Amino acid sequence: xxxxxxxxxxxxxxxxxxxxxxxxxxxxxxxxxxxxxxxxxxxxxxxxxxxxxxxxxxxxxxxxxxxxxxxxxxxxxxxxxxxxxxxxxxxxxxxxxxxxxxxxxxxxxxxxxxxxxxxxxxxxxxxxxxxxxxxxxxxxxxxxxxxxxxxxxxxxxxxxxxxxxxxxxxxxxxxxxxxxxxxxxx
Ligand code: HEM
Numbered sequence: 001x002x003x004x005x006x007x008x009x010x011x012x013x014x015x016x017x018x019x020x021x022x023x024x025x026x027x028x029x030x031x032x033x034x035x036x037x038x039x040x041x042x043x044x045x046x047x048x049x050x051x052x053x054x055x056x057x058x059x060x061x062x063x064x065x066x067x068x069x070x071x072x073x074x075x076x077x078x079x080x081x082x083x084x085x086x087x088x089x090x091x092x093x094x095x096x097x098x099x100x101x102x103x104x105x106x107x108x109x110x111x112x113x114x115x116x117x118x119x120x121x122x123x124x125x126x127x128x129x130x131x132x133x134x135x136x137x138x139x140x141x142x143x144x145x146x147x148x149x150x151x152x153x154x155x156x157x158x159x160x161x162x163x164x165x166x167x168x169x170x171x172x173x174x175x176x177x178x179x180x181x182x183x184x185x186x
Contacts, residue, residue, distance in 0.1 A: 006163055056099050064150060103155070
């Protein structure tokens with residue numbers, strides 16, 4: 001079985017769990033204040049992962065690595081809404097000590113650009129400022145599926161003996177985010 005298929009299957013429950021936690025927060029993001037807080041929750045966790053991934057040189061082999069979405073997109077959007085980001089450590093993020101663990105975390109971050117397309121539509125209907133560009137959730141816009149296809153191709157080049165390590169890290173990344181969200185409200 002391809003690693004991309006294994007990942008989708010083995011993280012299915014973690015994804016549902018996280019979706020159940022995020023949908024109510026999205027529904028509450030009708031005002032600029034709440035929407036900015038929602039971005040802040042994503043920023044804290046994604047920034048923690050980015051810092052951990054940055055120590056692993058091999059992760060830069062992912063196609064289009066430097067063009068891919070990072071927590072700096074969240075920082076930019078939060079600042080465009082007039083707020084500053086914090087730089088506090090998020091203790092629920094997993095340990096990342098290898099290229100395969102970094103890839104598991106990146107699977108969760110990159111995959112969230114797919115759900116992001118749905119989130120952007122939800123926000124478009126709910127959010128008070130109809131002219132706002134949803135930089136983070138809109139991800140790569142029309143390029144989202146092409147960027148995902150390239151990422152999956154890379155995943156599927158990973159040797160089979162490393163698959164379990166990637167999958168374990170992806171699940172830990174999902175669960176860590178769920179724990180982070182559970183600890184906060186808007
Ligand atoms: C309201 C919240 C969310 C909704 C409605 C949602 C919905 C979806 C949908 C419909 C897909 C499949 C898209 C496709 O195959 O074209 C998807 C994929 C995915 N989402 Fe979410 N999502 C949400 C939140 C998140 C969050 C917060 C994360 C992670 C931080 C996440 C991570 C992923 C991943 C990794 C995939 C790829 C699954 C695969 O391997 O194909 N999602 N999501």
